Amino acid sequence: TTRSNSLAQADLATALHPYTDARAHEQRGPLIIERGEGVRVFDSEGRDYIEAMSGLWSVALGFSEERLVKAATAQMEKLPYYHSFTHKAHEPSIRLGEKLVEMAPEGLTRVFFTNSGSEANDTVIKMVWFMNNALGRPKKKKFLARTKGYHGITIASGSLTGLPNNHRDFDLPAIPVVHLTCPHHYRFGHEGESEQDFAKRLIAEAEETILREDPDTIAAFIGEPLMGAGGVMPPPEGYWDGIAALCKKYDILLVADEVINGFGRLGTTFGCQKYGFTPDILVTSKQLTSSYLPLAAILFSEKVYDAIADNTHTIGTFGHGYTATGHPVATAVGLENLAIIEERDLVGNAARMGERLQEGLAILKDHPLVGEVRGEGLIAGVELVADKAKKTPFDPIGKVGTRAFEIGHEEGLIIRNAGDTLALCPPLIVTEEDVDAILARLTRIIDRTWEWVQAEGLKG
Numbered sequence: 001t002t003r004s005n006s007l008a009q010a011d012l013a014t015a016l017h018p019y020t021d022a023r024a025h026e027q028r029g030p031l032i033i034e035r036g037e038g039v040r041v042f043d044s045e046g047r048d049y050i051e052a053m054s055g056l057w058s059v060a061l062g063f064s065e066e067r068l069v070k071a072a073t074a075q076m077e078k079l080p081y082y083h084s085f086t087h088k089a090h091e092p093s094i095r096l097g098e099k100l101v102e103m104a105p106e107g108l109t110r111v112f113f114t115n116s117g118s119e120a121n122d123t124v125i126k127m128v129w130f131m132n133n134a135l136g137r138p139k140k141k142k143f144l145a146r147t148k149g150y151h152g153i154t155i156a157s158g159s160l161t162g163l164p165n166n167h168r169d170f171d172l173p174a175i176p177v178v179h180l181t182c183p184h185h186y187r188f189g190h191e192g193e194s195e196q197d198f199a200k201r202l203i204a205e206a207e208e209t210i211l212r213e214d215p216d217t218i219a220a221f222i223g224e225p226l227m228g229a230g231g232v233m234p235p236p237e238g239y240w241d242g243i244a245a246l247c248k249k250y251d252i253l254l255v256a257d258e259v260i261n262g263f264g265r266l267g268t269t270f271g272c273q274k275y276g277f278t279p280d281i282l283v284t285s286k287q288l289t290s291s292y293l294p295l296a297a298i299l300f301s302e303k304v305y306d307a308i309a310d311n312t313h314t315i316g317t318f319g320h321g322y323t324a325t326g327h328p329v330a331t332a333v334g335l336e337n338l339a340i341i342e343e344r345d346l347v348g349n350a351a352r353m354g355e356r357l358q359e360g361l362a363i364l365k366d367h368p369l370v371g372e373v374r375g376e377g378l379i380a381g382v383e384l385v386a387d388k389a390k391k392t393p394f395d396p397i398g399k400v401g402t403r404a405f406e407i408g409h410e411e412g413l414i415i416r417n418a419g420d421t422l423a424l425c426p427p428l429i430v431t432e433e434d435v436d437a438i439l440a441r442l443t444r445i446i447d448r449t450w451e452w453v454q455a456e457g458l459k460g
């Protein structure tokens with residue numbers, strides 16, 4: 001059904017949307033989200049939805065946090081913009097830098113701001129390359145990443161991303177990157193292989209890869225502690241210990257991409273803390289400002305900082321940065337956002353509500369359409385399969401997930417589908433009632449999707 005109000009018509013006449021099938025969009029038109037309140041959003045026809053994805057894994061504080069609006073307004077009035085090139089600084093970015101270093105895992109003492117997660121990962125690549133040039137080892141440039149990892153969509157960060165759809169048609173990867181096996185036991189574990197043995201096998205694979213490629217050419221390993229956009233996949237037990245040890249052994253920088261995990265999502269401040277490892281570089285965005293304004297922050301070690309700062313190879317300047325690096329309004333919003341997360345113990349709330357969410361979802365494991373339920377804290381994935389016993393995926397992958405996503409809109413629940421995995425990532429402010437409503441609506445969505453699958457006779 002083509003939506004017919006004038007805003008929808010204007011959109012159809014002008015816009016190309018990200019991650020959107022353009023021709024299908026012409027047929028159905030946009031769902032126009034008009035306003036938000038707490039964990040809910042309202043469309044232009046007045047229908048309300050529980051936003052169980054926090055927008056795009058972002059809106060920790062929900063959609064109507066007055067204090068963020070006030071922080072932005074106050075900063076707009078005082079100093080709406082300034083840059084941080086060539087020895088300039090301003091208060092909000094200085095204060096947010098201090099705050100982030102105070103919150104960060106041990107050893108992450110330095111910060112660099114960008115406008116998005118993609119740019120942050122581009123910056124990480126440049127920092128690592130710059131560092132290795134400065135240290136006189138220009139061959140040490142390759143990145144290790146994982147299939148199904150998501151690190152952004154620019155030419156460089158998109159190269160780190162391990163999803164074929166982000167490579168095909170864009171001639172990526174365009175930088176030297178080796179993708180290792182996705183650490184998802186359900187899909188990539190061998191028949192009868194335990195989670196621990198699976199982790200050991202992947203660590204061995206990583207080491208073989210490092211040796212085959214030559215350790216002197218491997219600069220960094222990048223990974224999301226818990227993989228998000230690729231389908232919500234927590235790591236197998238022992239995985240991060242092994243990867244961290246390898247990085248140490250071969251002098252490879254360990255980069256934690258916490259763009260989704262960071263600031264409480266897993267019930268700990270950072271995802272690396274959940275899994276007990278300390279990266280050399282940690283990337284944050286999204287929940288940093290609840291995405292009220294675009295902002296990302298890279299936290300990194302003194303070792304990386306010193307190598308860059310002491311560089312005399314070029315002109316001694318880190319020649320990289322954006323017009324809006326450390327934007328005063330965005331950093332002011334970030335500061336207030338982190339203050340609220342602390343004051344309201346929203347990391348604790350994520351742990352408590354996360355337990356309720358994961359327990360509620362576990363019941364769905366017995367559903368004939370559900371292959372696996374997985375997650376941690378306030379992030380979860382429910383993978384739909386054609387054959388439960390054989391774990392057979394649907395063919396084509398994504399058709400059933402997309403149908404469930406659409407039924408979600410009818411049921412007043414906004415979720416996402418990564419292929420046939422339904423993702424949930426509600427705001428950190430959710431209450432017990434919200435969690436229960438999400439579970440009830442999701443159950444209806446899965447029941448209705450199951451009826452549709454049977455009616456269509458869909459198989460693997």
Ligand code: PMP
Pocket residue numbers: 056115116117118119121150151152153224228229257258259260285
């Ligand atoms: N890294 C991760 C882990 C992400 O989930 C995302 C976005 N979903 C990015 C990087 C890219 O961030 P952005 O969309 O702000 O460029």
